[in-house]
Amino acid sequence: MKVKILFSITLLFAISLTVKSQDFKTLNFKELEPKFHLQNDTTYVINFWAMWCKPCVEELPEFEHIRKSYADKKVKVLLISLDFGSKVEERLTRFLTKKNIAAEVLILDDPDANSWIGKVDDQWDGALPATVLYTKDKRKFFARKVTYSELAETIDNLNR
DSSP: OHHHHHHHHHHHHHHHHHSOOOOOEEEOHHHHGGGGSOOSSOEEEEEEEOTTOHHHHHHHHHHHHHHHHTTTTTEEEEEEEOOOSTTHHHHHHHHHHHTTOOSEEEEEOOSOHHHHHHHHOTTOOSOSOEEEEEOSSOEEEESSOOOHHHHHHHHHHHTO
16 A cells, blocks of 8 residues: 555656646737747747637647657747636646646637637637647648647648
């Protein structure tokens, strides 16, 4: 029994060391919007998601895998959480730690979604998940759950 408890404590400690705890920035869309128009040599992968969205949660490991796979390239993964409510930062921290997600997360707190959804992409109806990939002159939008291979293929095509 003591060995199991010691092993569990050691495992939890090791997991906590591998997933960096983050301080979350909460932004409205006006503050977030410049992240969709950066003109540099980086490829951006921006995903809109929420903890309560089952397909969003299912695809999160795909974004973490992309983040790790392209760590030595100019690819930036940004997860935009649409979660809200009391203690959202605390809940996000626990959730991301449990799921081993270390990508940067921003919280979008802008209740007037009708004013900003079309600015992300004119084909987006606001349903989650949604993902934008872009370079300074190319853009691709997915209004659905995506896979690692779709993300990797899109990143590679954007960089041709």
